[in-house]
Amino acid sequence: MARKPRVVDIPSIGALDRAGGQLGRQLANALREAVRKGDLLPGDPLPSSRVLAQSLGIARGTVIEAFEQLLAEGVLETQQRAGTRVANSLAVPSQGESSRGRHAVIAQPLSPPARATAFAKVAQEFSPLPHVPFAVSVPVGSAQPGEAWRKLGNRIRSRGKGSPAGYGEPQGIRILREAVADNVRRSRSVRCSPDQIVITSGIQQALYLCCQILFEDGDEVWVEDPAYRGITAILEHVARGARVIRVPVDAEGIMVESGIAAGGQARAAFVTPSHQYPLGMPMSMARRNALLDWAGKHNAWIVEDDYDSELRYAGHPFPSLQGMDPIRVVYLGTFSKILFPSLRLGYAVVPEGLEAAFCGARVLMDRHPPDFDQHVLAAFINEGHLDRHVRRIRGVYAERREQLIEMIGRLVPPDIAWLQPSDQGMHVVLWLAHRVDDRAIVAALLAAGVAARPVSPMFSDGKGRPGLILGLGDFDRPRVEAAIRQLTAVLLAIGRA
Ligand SMILES: Cc1ncc(COP(=O)(O)O)c(C=O)c1O
Known part of the structure; x- marks a missing residue:
């Protein structure tokens, strides 16, 4: 057991x-x-008599006298070399006892404000899934960055980079920004200089920053319908002054004409063009042009959430929206999918002139990203590991994906659930036939040791369809097959009920 400090x-x-x-x-x-x-x-160890005497400004003999009294009473005990500590034999004070006396006045719990209750619900909704099938983005085994990551970490630590230092740059360390700028130029046709990159704690923080900076209270904002809860929840609970217009998507992505009909004067549009979240189709070139055309005419910002475009298994990717119009598109990327989510590193590529605003908003949230992991990531990219890693995990996830689709086809009766077609990313959407509450299904699955996210909360009110997001974690075949059998059993049981 670790020694108590x-x-x-x-x-x-x-x-x-x-x-x-x-x-x-x-x-x-x-x-x-x-x-x-x-x-x-x-069991709590007390300071030595010398240290306590010094901090209280009294004679050491006075402290020794007090200790001796309490030792005699059995409140304290001494052990050789372990010093004086609170006697282990003492019972922990009961709830009733500790709430008497001075604390009694504040014993009545305060009733939390409505906002606190709402945020508590958000915490519940976003609580991490256990590492079991079908949790999203769980790099176990062959999908981990592995040895190279560990070695770079050791090397960087031994050279002192990322060691204790003063406050760092809110924008992120320069060497990482240079590496990211080069990477997104090559892989996504993003046009930017390292000065336009802000390293964030994942796309989630970048979305939050965009909502602080890009529009005022009362402005209209477009959000796809359905959309990632990470953006709709910010607009519901944080940027509450925005007038959110949910714009439907079809097989070509966001329906720009519907957006214009519902609110053509919007100041910003949040989109997932590479891989619509959660449905999975890319935005067609015609829609990209229409969206940029509308934004150009109305001076609107576009926030391009490019959360998993590296994981494309077929065909050729469309270039980023940012590359087509760098002055109005804020491009967001993340290392959560291609490396691992607990790294908490992503980036925003911001139009020229907005850099300082993003840094200011960033400083007020958490100053800057931790240095050490930024150095490791920069070396990982610059020494060619990231490219190799992405090529490798593309193969891993493509195989996992095919395996999942084949098993669902074989084991899940098509009249109770079917897959949304898509050809990229780290998740699939399984539509549910019954008019069931997909949240209840997710709860029943979790109780049976299977993880999933419900789709219906991603739609606007009244438009929800029941479905499940099933992630492609790197789990082996028998585990995935067992999970699909569990899933089928839960769906059949709830359907019968
Ligand atoms: C569409 C979409 N955007 C953003 C994110 C947030 O990712 P990050 O881990 O970088 O905050 C996710 C995470 O799953 C996502 O699915």
């Missing part, structure tokens, strides 16, 4: 009343009270 300060001892005399007794009383209230727990 020594208690350094004991604020609840409070100031001793020097004029009142008998300091040893006062200190003993204060320590006894700290134990009774639970500020000090059984």
Whole structure:
């Protein structure tokens, strides 16, 4: 078991009343009270008599006198070399006991404001899925960056980069921004200089920043219908002044004409052109042109969420919207899918002139991204590992995808569920036939050890269709097959009910 760190300060001892005399007794009383209230727990090591005397500004002999009194009472105990600690034999104070006395006044819990309740629901909705099929983006085994990542981490740590330092650049370290600029130019035809890149804590933070910067309260904003809950939840709970216009999507992506009919004066449009989330189709060239044309005429920003375009298994990718119109498109990318989500590194490529605004909004959130992982990632990209890794995981996920589609076709009766066609990314959408609550299905699946996300909350009110997002984690064949059998059993049981 890890050793408990020594208690350094004991604020609840409070100031001793020097004029009142008998300091040893006062200190003993204060320590006894700290134990009774639970500020000090059984087993907590106390500071040495020398350190405590120094911090309280009293003689060491006075502290020793107090300790001896409490040792005699059994409140403290000493062990060889372990020093003085709160006696392990003491019971933890009961709820009732600790809420008496000074705390009794505040014992009534405050009722949280409505916003707090709403955010608590968001926390529930976004709670991470367990690492079981069909959690999205779970790089186990062959999909991990592996040895190269670990070695780079060791090398960078030993050279002192990312070691303790002062505050860093809100925009992210230059060497990573250069690597990202070069990478998105080559892979996505994004046109930018490293000065336009802001390293973020994933696309999620970049979406948040966009909502702080790109429009004012009262402005209309387009969001695809259905869309990623990460953007609709920000607009519901944080950027609440925006007037959100949900624009339907069809096989070609966002229906620009419908958007214009519903709110042609919008200031921003949030889109997922490479791979519509969650449905999976790319935005056609005609729609890209129509969207840029509308945005150009109405001075609107476009936020291009390019969350998983690296994982395309067939055909040739469309160039990014940003490359077609760099002055009005904010391009967002992430390393969550191609590396791993817990890395929490992504980036925004912002139009010239908006760099300072993004840095300012960023500083107020969390100053800047942690340095160390940025250095490791920059080296991973610059030394060619990222390109090799993406080529490798493309193969891994393409195989996992085919396997999943084949198993669903074989094991799930087509009258209860069927797949949405798509040819890229790290998830598939399984539509559900019954007019069931897909949230209830997800809860039943979780109880059976299977992970999924419901699709209906991604639609605007009244438009929801029940479906499940099934992620392509790197799980082996028997686990996936067992999970599909579980899924079928749950769907059949709920359908019968
Ligand atoms: C469409 C879409 N956008 C953004 C994100 C957020 O990704 P990140 O982990 O970079 O915050 C996700 C994550 O799944 C996503 O699916």
